[in-house]
Amino acid sequence: MSASDWQATRAAATPLSMSPDELARAVGHAMYDSDACSQALGFELAEVRPGYARMRATVRADFLNGHAICHGGLIFTLADSTFAFACNSYNVNTVASGCSIEFLRPVHGGDVLTAEAVEQTLSGRTGIYDIRVTNSAGETVAMFRGKSANIKGHVIPPT
Amino acid sequence: MSASDWQATRAAATPLSMSPDELARAVGHAMYDSDACSQALGFELAEVRPGYARMRATVRADFLNGHAICHGGLIFTLADSTFAFACNSYNVNTVASGCSIEFLRPVHGGDVLTAEAVEQTLSGRTGIYDIRVTNSAGETVAMFRGKSANIKGHVIPPT
Amino acid sequence: MSASDWQATRAAATPLSMSPDELARAVGHAMYDSDACSQALGFELAEVRPGYARMRATVRADFLNGHAICHGGLIFTLADSTFAFACNSYNVNTVASGCSIEFLRPVHGGDVLTAEAVEQTLSGRTGIYDIRVTNSAGETVAMFRGKSANIKGHVIPPT
Amino acid sequence: MSASDWQATRAAATPLSMSPDELARAVGHAMYDSDACSQALGFELAEVRPGYARMRATVRADFLNGHAICHGGLIFTLADSTFAFACNSYNVNTVASGCSIEFLRPVHGGDVLTAEAVEQTLSGRTGIYDIRVTNSAGETVAMFRGKSANIKGHVIPPT
Numbered sequence: 001m002s003a004s005d006w007q008a009t010r011a012a013a014t015p016l017s018m019s020p021d022e023l024a025r026a027v028g029h030a031m032y033d034s035d036a037c038s039q040a041l042g043f044e045l046a047e048v049r050p051g052y053a054r055m056r057a058t059v060r061a062d063f064l065n066g067h068a069i070c071h072g073g074l075i076f077t078l079a080d081s082t083f084a085f086a087c088n089s090y091n092v093n094t095v096a097s098g099c100s101i102e103f104l105r106p107v108h109g110g111d112v113l114t115a116e117a118v119e120q121t122l123s124g125r126t127g128i129y130d131i132r133v134t135n136s137a138g139e140t141v142a143m144f145r146g147k148s149a150n151i152k153g154h155v156i157p158p159t
Numbered sequence: 160m161s162a163s164d165w166q167a168t169r170a171a172a173t174p175l176s177m178s179p180d181e182l183a184r185a186v187g188h189a190m191y192d193s194d195a196c197s198q199a200l201g202f203e204l205a206e207v208r209p210g211y212a213r214m215r216a217t218v219r220a221d222f223l224n225g226h227a228i229c230h231g232g233l234i235f236t237l238a239d240s241t242f243a244f245a246c247n248s249y250n251v252n253t254v255a256s257g258c259s260i261e262f263l264r265p266v267h268g269g270d271v272l273t274a275e276a277v278e279q280t281l282s283g284r285t286g287i288y289d290i291r292v293t294n295s296a297g298e299t300v301a302m303f304r305g306k307s308a309n310i311k312g313h314v315i316p317p318t
Numbered sequence: 319m320s321a322s323d324w325q326a327t328r329a330a331a332t333p334l335s336m337s338p339d340e341l342a343r344a345v346g347h348a349m350y351d352s353d354a355c356s357q358a359l360g361f362e363l364a365e366v367r368p369g370y371a372r373m374r375a376t377v378r379a380d381f382l383n384g385h386a387i388c389h390g391g392l393i394f395t396l397a398d399s400t401f402a403f404a405c406n407s408y409n410v411n412t413v414a415s416g417c418s419i420e421f422l423r424p425v426h427g428g429d430v431l432t433a434e435a436v437e438q439t440l441s442g443r444t445g446i447y448d449i450r451v452t453n454s455a456g457e458t459v460a461m462f463r464g465k466s467a468n469i470k471g472h473v474i475p476p477t
Numbered sequence: 478m479s480a481s482d483w484q485a486t487r488a489a490a491t492p493l494s495m496s497p498d499e500l501a502r503a504v505g506h507a508m509y510d511s512d513a514c515s516q517a518l519g520f521e522l523a524e525v526r527p528g529y530a531r532m533r534a535t536v537r538a539d540f541l542n543g544h545a546i547c548h549g550g551l552i553f554t555l556a557d558s559t560f561a562f563a564c565n566s567y568n569v570n571t572v573a574s575g576c577s578i579e580f581l582r583p584v585h586g587g588d589v590l591t592a593e594a595v596e597q598t599l600s601g602r603t604g605i606y607d608i609r610v611t612n613s614a615g616e617t618v619a620m621f622r623g624k625s626a627n628i629k630g631h632v633i634p635p636t
Contacts, residue, residue, distance in 0.1 A: 031225035037233060040221035062199035065243065066190035066314070072255050073239040074196060077232025084224065096231050098416060098465065100259035100577050102605055102624055104598060120609075121581060121617045128579055128620050130607070132597075140598045143605050145622055147416065147579055155225070257575060257624065259418050261446055261465055263439060279450075280422060280458045287420055287461050289448070291438075299439045302446050304463055306420060306575065349543035355551060358539035380517035383561065384508035384632070390573050391554025392514060398550040402542065414549050418577035473543070 006124060009150070013091040013158045020050045024089035027155045028053065031088060038081045041074065045085060051119030051129075053085035059111045070107035072142075079115045079131040079144035086117035086129050087148040091155050094127070099146045105139060112136050115144075125150040165283060168309070172250040172317045179209045183248035186314045187212065190247060197240045200233065204244060210278030210288075212244035218270045229266035231301075238274050238290040238303035245276035245288050246307040250314050253286070258305040264298060271295050274303075284309040324442055327468070331409040331476045338368045342407035345473045346371070349406060356399045359392065363403060369437030369447075371403035377429045388425035390460075397433050397449040397462035404435035404447050405466040409473050412445070417464040423457060430454045433462075443468040483601055486627070490568040490635045497527045501566035504632045505530065508565060515558045518551065522562060528596030528606075530562035536588045547584035549619075556592045556608040556621035563594035563606050564625040568632050571604070576623040582616060589613050592621075602627040 014023055028048035032038065038045075038055075041063075047054040057078050065071040080099060087094045107113065113133055120128040131144040173182055187207035191197065197204075197214075200222075206213040216237050224230040239258060246253045266272065272292055279287040290303040332341055346366035350356065356363075356373075359381075365372040375396050383389040398417060405412045425431065431451055438446040449462040491500055505525035509515065515522075515532075518540075524531040534555050542548040557576060564571045584590065590610055597605040608621040 033225075034227070035225040035230075036221050036223045037230035038224070062195050064195045065197070065240075066192075066194040066247075067252065067254065068193070069254075071194075071196035071236065071239070072258070073232065073236025076235045076239070076258075077230065080230070080232040080235070081224075088225075093226065095226065095228075095265075096262055098259065098261040099231070099235075100257065100418065100622070102257040103255055104600060104603070104605075106254075120620060123581060123617075126581070128581075140600075143597060143622075145577070145620075259463070259577065263441060263444070263446075279461060282422055282458075285422070287422075299441075302438060302463075304418070304461075351543075352545070353543035353548075354539050354541045355548035356542070380513050382513045383515070383558075384510075384512035384565075385570065385572065386511070387572075389512075389514040389554065389557070390576070391550065391557040394553045394557070394576075395548065395550025398548070398553070399542075406543075411544065413544065413583075414580055416577065416579040417549070417553075418575065420575040421573055424572075 009092055010090050013154050015158055023091055024048050024050050027089055027091045028085050030156045031085060041077065043078055043081055048085050048089055050089050051086055053082045053089065053117045055082040055115050057113050059107055059109050059113065061109060064109055072103055075107060075113065075133055075142050076101050076144065078113055079133055079142065080146065082115040082117040082131050083129050083144065083146040086119060087127055088155055091158060093151045093153040093155060094148045095151055097147050097149045099144060101142055101144045103142050105141045107135060107141050113141070168251055169249050172313050174317055182250055183207050183209050186247055186250045187244050189315045190244065200236065202237055202240055207244050207248055209248050210245055212241045212248065212276045214241040214274050216272050218266055218268050218272065220268055223268055231262055234266060234292055234301050235260050235303065237272055238292055238301065239305065241274040241276040241290050242288050242303065242305040245278060246286055247314055250317060252310045252312040252314060253307045254310055256306050256308045258303060260301055260303045262301050264300045266294060266300050272300070327410055328408050331472050333476055341409055342366050342368050345406055345409045346403050348474045349403060359395065361396055361399055366403050366407055368407050369404055371400045371407065371435045373400045373433050375431050377425055377427050377431065379427055382427055390421055393425060393451055393460050394419050394462065396431055397451055397460065398464065400433040400435040400449050401447050401462065401464040404437060405445055406473055409476060411469045411471040411473060412466045413469055415465050415467045417462060419460055419462045421460050423459045425453060425459050431459065486569055487567050490631050492635055500568055501525050501527050504566055504568050505562050507633045508562060518554065520555055520558055525562050525566055527566050528563055530559045530566065530594045532559040532592050534590050536584055536586050536590065538586060541586055549580055552584060552590065552610055552619050553578050553621065555590055556610055556619065557623065559592040559594040559608050560606050560623040563596060564604055565632055568635060570628045570630040570632060571625045572628055574624050574626045576621060578619055578621045580619050582618045584612060584618050590618065
C-alpha cells in the first residue's frame with residue numbers, strides 16, 4: 001500500500017463529524033467494551049490518541065508465576081493490549097504480526113504497571129510501535145516492540 | 160559460566176535419588192502447584208522432560224480481544240509458561256530475559272491450543288528455547304523464541 | 319494467500335522439466351551469481367534444497383570489530399544470506415521482513431563459520447526460517463530467526 | 478549489578494580530565510581506529526555522545542544481493558556498528574547479546590544511509606538501544622533494537 005493509498009484508507013475510515021482525537025477515543029472505547037480479555041484482567045485504558053495509548057494494571061495474586069513474581073506473559077499481555085489500542089486508533093482494523101519483549105526487572109504482586117505505546121513508523125499496511133512498561137516507582141520493567149498489519153474492516157462504522 | 164561450571168551447577172541441583180526425567184517431573188509439579196497464573200488461566204501441564212515441556216489450554220471467552228479472536232497476549236502467556244517449565248527442568252531457577260513471537264493465524268474461542276517447548280542451546284547461564292503453538296487442527300498459530308537466564312536458587316530442595 | 323493459492327503460485331514458478339531439488343539448486347546458483355555482497359564477503363553456498371540452505375565463510379581480518387572479534391553484523395549477514403537461499407528455493411521471489419539474532423559466543427579471526435537454514439513454517443506469503451551458526455568446533459555461536467514475505471516475480475524464468 | 482554499582486563502574490572508567498562528552502568522543506575514535514570491519518565497509522562515524530551515536534554509509538555495488546537491492550545484512554551491520562559506538566560510549570567494554578531488525582523499504586545502490594542509535598534503558602550490565610536507519614529521502618528503511626551486555630575491560634585506558 002502506498003502512502004497515498006493509506007491516506008485514502010484512513011480518510012474512508014473517519015466519520016465526517018470527528019476529529020482524529022475524537023475518532024481515536026471513540027474507537028478505543030468501542031474496542032475496550034468488546035475486549036473481554038483486557039476487562040477480565042482488570043486493565044484500564046487511561047488514554048488514547050492517534051498512534052498512541054496508555055494503559056494501567058494492578059498486579060493481582062493470579063498474575064504471579066511459580067517464582068512468585070508477575071508472569072511475563074501478563075506483562076506482555078498488558079503491553080500487547082496497549083499496542084492494540086494505539087494501532088487501531090485510526091479505525092482501520094489492525095492486528096499484531098509479531099512482537100518482541102525484553103524483561104528488565106522482576107515485578108511483584110500489588111505493584112501498579114503503566115504501559116505506554118508510541119508509534120514509531122507507519123507505512124502502507126505495516127507499522128511499528130514501542131511500548132514501555134513501568135512500575136509504580138517509575139522504573140522500566142519491560143520494553144516491547146510490536147509490528148502491526150492492517151486487515152479489512154473498521155472498529156466502528158465509518159459513516 | 161563455563162560448560163564445566165554448568166555441569167557442577169546442575170549436579171548440585173539434582174537430588175541423589177532422582178534421574179533427570181524424575182527431577183524434571185518433580186520440578187514441573189512443584190512449579191505448577193505454585194503457579195497461580197497458569198492455574199487461573201486453565202493451562203494444563205501435559206509433559207515435562209529435561210529441556211522440554213508441553214502444555215495445553217482451551218481458549219475461553221475471557222481470552223478474546225476486541226476483534227473477537229484470542230488475545231495475542233494469552234497465546235504468548237501459554238508459550239511463556241511452557242518455556243518456563245522447559246528451562247527450569249534442571250531445578251536451577253531460571254527466568255526469561257527476552258522473548259519474541261510471530262503470530263501466524265487467528266485463534267478462535269473454544270479451540271484447544273498445544274504449546275511445545277524444545278531447548279535449542281544451553282551454554283553457561285543462558286539458553287534458547289523454541290515454542291511452537293498449534294491449534295486443534297494441527298496448524299501452527301504462533302512461533303515463540305525465548306532466551307533464559309539462570310538466577311540463584313532451586314525450585315525444589317536439591318537434597 | 320490460502321494454502322491452495324500457494325500451491326498454485328509454486329506450481330507456476332516451477333519449470334516442467336525440473337524436480338523440486340533441481341529447481342532449488344538452479345535458483346540457488348542463479349541467485350549466487352548475481353549476489354555481489356555474498357561473493358565479496360567470500361560466503362560459499364554449500365547446499366540448497368527446498369526450504370533449506372547451508373553456507374560457509376571464513377572470518378577474515380576485515381570482519382573484525384573494535385573489540386578484535388568478528389563483527390556481529392557479518393555473522394548476521396552470513397545467516398541472512400543462508401536464509402535468502404532457503405526461502406527463495408521455490409523460485410518465488412522472497413525477501414526478509416524481519417529478523418532477530420542472539421549472539422552466544424565470540425567469534426575469532428580465521429575461524430570457519432557454517433550457517434544452516436531450516437524452514438519452520440510456510441503459510442501463504444509468509445514463512446519462518448531458523449538459522450543456526452556454528453564455529454569450526456561445532457559450537458553454536460548465534461541463533462537467527464527470519465520472517466519471509468513473497469513478492470512478485472521469479473528468480474529464474476519459470477518456463 | 479545495582480544502579481550504584483553501575484555508577485561506580487562508570488566512574489572507574491572515566492579519566493579525571495574528561496567530561497562525559499569528551500570521553501564518548503575519545504572512545505569512539507579509538508574504537509573506530511581498530512574497527513577493521515566498519516572501515517572496510519566505508520561506514521563513517523558522524524557523531525558520538527554518551528548513549529548516542531550516528532553513522533553514515535553509501536550503498537556500494539558490493540552491498541547488493543541477488544535481488545539487486547541492498548543486502549539486509551549490511552543494513553543490519555551499519556545499525557549494529559552504530560549501536561556499538563553508542564553502548565561503548567561510557568568506556569566500559571560492551572557487546573551485543575541480541576538484536577532484532579524490521580526491514581521496511583528496499584534500499585538501492587548509491588543511496589546514503591544514516592543510522593541513529595538512542596539509548597532506551599540502561600540498568601546494571603544490560604541496556605537497550607534503538608537504531609533507526611533512514612535513506613537520503615529521510616524515509617525509515619529499517620528499525621533495529623539491540624540489547625547490550627557489559628563485559629570486563631575498557632576501550633581506552635581509564636587513567
